[in-house]
Amino acid sequence: MQCPRKIGSPLLWVAAAALYGAPLLAQAQQSASMPSMSSTAEAQSAPAGSQGATGDSTAAFKSADERMMKSMEGSAYTGHADEDFVSHMIPHHQGAVDMAQVELKYGKDPQLKRLAERIVASQRKEIQFMKAWQAKHAKR
Secondary structure, X not given: OOOOOOXXXXXXXXXXXXXXXXXXXXXXXXXXXXXOHHHHHHHHHOOOOOOOHHHHHHHHHHHHHHHXXXXXXXXXXXXXXXXXXXXXXXXXXXXXHHHHHHHHHHOXXXXXXXXXXXXXXXXHHHHHHHHHHHHHOOOO
């Protein structure tokens, strides 16, 4: 009996997933439940109570992330792809605007600040379009 050697063989992919996937999945699950070494090291290296521009920008980024995630999670899925797309993309885009505004306030790099300005402008236009689409397609 000859063993399938074709690269696209489903049997080969299943075997590879069994051999390599399970240990990687276990490692990913373990690391997801533990704080990363870099974040722990960063927290330990920062002087207690220090707030400088870095601390302020970090707090602002975290706040923007939390608002975005809460808003995205707050939108129930309807089973209608178009409705679900816009209801979840609006807060996603607003999160991009909020993060770009943090860059504009605290960032130093001129290129990134210009990028942030473009992000604010483009994402606001897309939010406006999606809100108009929602209003037009609202169930009456």
